[in-house]
Amino acid sequence: MKEPKCAKCPQKYCNQGITDERELPDFCPMINFKALIKSTSEKYRDKKIKDFFYKAAVTEKEAYDEHAARSLGKSIPVRPRIREISEFAKKIGAQKLGMAFCIGLAEEAKRASAILESHGLDICSAVCSCGAVDKTELGVPAEKKIRNPEQFEASCNPILQAEILNTLNTDFNIIVGLCIGHDMLFTKYSQAPVTTLIVKDRFTGHNPVITLYSRYHRDLV
Numbered sequence: 001m002k003e004p005k006c007a008k009c010p011q012k013y014c015n016q017g018i019t020d021e022r023e024l025p026d027f028c029p030m031i032n033f034k035a036l037i038k039s040t041s042e043k044y045r046d047k048k049i050k051d052f053f054y055k056a057a058v059t060e061k062e063a064y065d066e067h068a069a070r071s072l073g074k075s076i077p078v079r080p081r082i083r084e085i086s087e088f089a090k091k092i093g094a095q096k097l098g099m100a101f102c103i104g105l106a107e108e109a110k111r112a113s114a115i116l117e118s119h120g121l122d123i124c125s126a127v128c129s130c131g132a133v134d135k136t137e138l139g140v141p142a143e144k145k146i147r148n149p150e151q152f153e154a155s156c157n158p159i160l161q162a163e164i165l166n167t168l169n170t171d172f173n174i175i176v177g178l179c180i181g182h183d184m185l186f187t188k189y190s191q192a193p194v195t196t197l198i199v200k201d202r203f204t205g206h207n208p209v210i211t212l213y214s215r216y217h218r219d220l221v
C-alpha cells in the first residue's frame with residue numbers, strides 16, 4: 001500500500017470534491033484507505049463527537065467575515081486564535097480551562113490568562129517548572145543542564161502539569177509555549193483535550209512558519 005503524501009499533492013483534489021481515481025495521485029489516501037474513510041465517517045455519529053465537531057465547524061465559519069465570504073467569495077479572517085479559543089469554549093459550555101505554560105513565556109501566559117478570564121472563563125494555570133524538581137532528579141545528567149551543572153536547575157515537568165490539571169477536571173487544556181517533547185508528554189498525560197495557543201520557537205519569536213516563507217530563515221532549516 002502506498003503511504004499518503006497529501007503534502008505533495010499538486011491539486012488537493014479532495015478539497016474540490018474530485019474523487020475520480022484516474023485523476024488522483026497514486027499516493028492518495030482516497031485510493032488506498034477507502035474502508036477507513038467510510039468507518040471514520042461513522043465515528044462522527046456519536047452524539048458527543050457530533051456536537052463537539054459541529055461547534056468547531058461553526059467556530060471556523062465565524063472566524064471569517066460573513067459578507068466577504070458570501071458576496072465576494074473571499075476568506076477574510078476577523079479574529080485571532082485566542083478569541084477562537086474563548087469562542088469555542090463558550091460554544092461547548094466549557095467553564096474551566098487549564099493552561100500549561102513554559103516559564104520562558106510567563107508574561108504571555110499572564111496576558112493570555114487575563115484575556116480568557118475577561119471572557120468569563122476560569123483559567124487554572126500550571127508552569128513547567130512547577131514542583132521545583134532539579135533536572136538530575138528526573139534523569140538528566142548534570143552536564144546536560146543549560147547553565148551551571150553544580151547549581152539547581154528546575155526541570156520542566158509536563159507530566160505534573162497534566163496531572164494537576166487532571167485533578168481539577170478542566171474542560172480542555174491550552175499549551176502555551178511548552179518545549180518540543182514536553183508538549184507531547186503533556187498531551188499524552190492530559191485527560192482533557194488539548195489545544196495550542198503558542199507553539200515554542202525560540203529563534204523566531206514563536207512564529208515557526210516564518211522559516212517556510214523567508215529565504216533567509218529557510219537556509220537555517
Ligand code: SF4
Binds near residue numbers: 009028
Ligand atoms: S487526499 Fe488525495 S487529493 Fe486530497 S490532498 Fe491527499 S493526495 Fe491529494
